[in-house]
Amino acid sequence: MAPPPPSEQPDAAAPGAGAISRVLIVMAMEKEATPLVNKFKLVEAPASESILLRHQNELSKLYRLSAGVHSARFTTRFPKGAPWTRFYGCYKDLHLDLVMPGKDAVFGVDSVGTVSAALVTYASIQASKPDLIINAGTAGGFKAKGASIKDIFLASDVAFHDRRIPIPVFDMYGIGARKTFAAPNILKELNFKVGKLSTGDSLDMCSEDEEAILSNDATIKDMEGAAVAYVADMFSTPAIFVKAVTDIVDGDKPTAEEFLNNLISVTAALDVAVTKMVDFICGKRISDL
């Protein structure tokens, strides 16, 4: 008989005061995420799952519902129609939610890119009010800036490289450069590399993208990070960006081919890195990171 799924609101011993309790892991591709789902023994939430939890709390406060209704367990769901998926579980002192934008309804591929990443991040923040977001994924790296295949980077900054709006101020909005949450102790303890991340909706890189990436002083390039950061910042949620290098953008191999060839092995390195990071986070406060 299968064990019951883990509680949505673990009754485990409360961690130290102020310790991080809820961590939201945002990933774009199923192949990147599956090893982590297995590692953390997460279970999949029923299709369409998670929006209502916080709202229930707010409604309860607003209307002072009876204690019975207030304490009712909600099986919250992403709204019907959204392809987003969520896996959840308890790992040590943490409640983990791992969300993905899911498979495109028409084409069946992972819904990569900024729009989907922003949407699932938004819906998940509203549903679970995480203490911390980890956006984990693969990225292209620039060897001219010191990146090699399988390197693990934490992004110190994020920006967009494909939102060119040549009108004063709009130009800076388009680039959307922002510093990420600094995690000096994670960097020191886990020995990751650090660099700036540039985000765009294309896997390839046209000359205008390249110019913007150079201007962004980026060492790594992905398709979601700056969008996740935009939404996380909107709701003042600290977010860490951990990216594993699958392909060398300024190398001599075609990006798509190199990406696909390295995806499995680099994903393994990413998963080791995320596990170490989650282990490090356990029992810590935000200010300890």
Next chain:
Amino acid sequence: MAPPPPSEQPDAAAPGAGAISRVLIVMAMEKEATPLVNKFKLVEAPASESILLRHQNELSKLYRLSAGVHSARFTTRFPKGAPWTRFYGCYKDLHLDLVMPGKDAVFGVDSVGTVSAALVTYASIQASKPDLIINAGTAGGFKAKGASIKDIFLASDVAFHDRRIPIPVFDMYGIGARKTFAAPNILKELNFKVGKLSTGDSLDMCSEDEEAILSNDATIKDMEGAAVAYVADMFSTPAIFVKAVTDIVDGDKPTAEEFLNNLISVTAALDVAVTKMVDFICGKRISDL
């Protein structure tokens, strides 16, 4: 003394069975929207306003709350932190919500582009479950495809032109071409032009964008449409895209300059078009459009 704001759930005489009742207008820029806000006498919802309405209904159903709680009026809000704005009101038989992504918290400019448009469309669909979405805005037009300044187009199709993912199937996902809701009677009655719309996050057009726009067979080019369509389709909400041409992309004037020079006068034409469309929609069913 100022009149009270209009009811969120008008008690006006019920329109004919199946008639369109709730229309969500999604616009990107305040300058485009203000004349419509005035024309329809919409009032601004308090900052952060609108998410909870539907959830309250769902919660009520789930828990069979007392009639008193069930019928309570919610002053729903966009979540704190979101810059999105909403104006609402009754116009003839319709409840109108006009939403915008609002001013960027850092730069203070309208939050144009696909990520913001997708987010505010998503949050608004969840909040108000509209019968119909109208995405109204300005666009660049291609004279080679018959577009002129101040033309009003309905988009027959939308697609992205800056999401290049050269991996089989992912390539088609990136382009994300889809037919829009067909509104043949609006087209016939209001004498708009019809053409395909291509969307990207840049105001300018690099050669890769141009190639993709040609491949999308687009007559008009904007920065939000395909993202609004993506979210509308996710929740099976019919959406109409009405775009007024501010600049000729394949002309001899710089896009940003032409856009800014024509914004006010073209917006006036857009607002006339949207008003005519809303007048046409009043009392109609979706199948009448």
